[in-house]
Amino acid sequence: MRSASSISLPWLDKIREDVALLAMRLDQDVDASFFAPLEALYAEGDALTRRYCGKPLAKCRVLEIGYGTRPMRMLWLWHQGVDVHGVDLDYPLLRFSPARLFRMARTNGLERALKSAVRYLALDRRQYRAMRDALVERKILTPDVSFWGNFADRLAVRNAADPAYWAEAGRFDFIYSVDVFEHIPKPQVDAMVKAMAGALNPNGVALIRPDLFTGISGSHLPEWYKERLGEKFVRKAQPWDHLRANRYPANSYLNQMRLAEYEEIFDRYLSIAEKAPIDYGLGREYLTPEVRAELKDYSEDELLTNNIDYVLTAKS
Known part of the structure; x- marks a missing residue:
């Protein structure tokens, strides 16, 4: 079962991008700022379920679509007492062992297993350890309680576009997905949203946050990630290169869907109750008159x- 985020690129290009991304992540301290997005997701989910479901997130049945090989968001919610479940094509590497790596290689391929092994040893285990310490410090977890418990039982390695998965998964009050939909082929996005609509409880709510292809970071090149936009260094790719010459294709599959395409599918099966851009305006300083003229087929909002x-x- 090939990872939905994989794509065929020369090995040297893949290694360069993976090393750049890992280096960027290693530069980040595992401090309060690391946990801020996890806390923000909990707060946003709690506000939404109170508004639409009439109950707090901790009383809801929750699903994450696309938890990835390191399900940090799910783990954080689970430790807050949330009945959270997840589905992803990728087998997760929660703890390092040859048996787990072998299973990952069989499930998603050798490349995914190697990348996950390197990232786990260099980064993930440090972040898991920091999460455990933070939970103990906040008295959410006691030192004598297992950090992992039966958490792995909540992780389904399945295709979220497969109706058979949804038939077995049951219904949910809250469904969320962060930076995942852009990696899924458009026909499968359609199938998945249709299935989501059938799986939401009558007063249920979903929060879907795609990383838009048309944005300056939509190329998924680490040098154009928002964490690095303010840095001054020589970049190999021009701003919005993926919409222009596309000299440096992404090291992951991208469906290249635009705003209108997402909204057409969402509106086909569900109601768009709210929509809110995050960090709107990223890259504005790079949108020179020359670049804007070249990208005239795209709106400024895109x-x-x-x-x-x-x-x-x-x-x-």
Whole structure:
């Protein structure tokens, strides 16, 4: 079962991109700023379920679509007492062992297993350890309680576009997905949203946050990630190179969907109750008159929106 985020590129190009991304992550301290996005997701989910479901997140049945090989968001919610479940094509590497790596290689391929092994040893185990310490410090977890418990039982390695998965998964009050939909082929996005609509409880709500292809970071090149936009260094790719010459294709599959395409699919099966761009305007300083003229087929909203929150509810 090939990872939905994989793509065929020369090995040297893959290694360069993977090393650049890992180096960027290693530069980040595992401090309060690391946990801020996890806390923000909990707070946003709690606000949405109170508003639409009439109950707090901790009383809801929750699903994450696309937890990845390191399900940090799910793990954080689970330790807060949330009944959270997840589905992803990729087998997760929660703890390092040859048996787990072998299973990952069989499930998603040798490349995915090697990348995950390197990242686990260099980064993931440090972040898991920091999460455990933070939970103990906040008295959410006691030192004598297992950090992992039965958490692995909540992780389904399945295709979220497969109706058979949803038939077995049951219904949910809250479904969320962060930076995942852009890696899924458009026909499967359609199938997945249709299945989501059938799996939401009557007052349920979904939060879908795609990383938009048309934004300056939509190329998924680490040098254009928002964490590095303010840095001054010589970049190999021009701003919005992926919409222009596309000299440096991404090291992952991207469906290249635009805002209108997402909204057409969402509106086909669900109601768009709210939508809010995140960090709108990223890259504005690089949108010179010359670049804007070259990208005249794209609206300014498309070029300056990198992430957007879609809040979806059942059709009335």
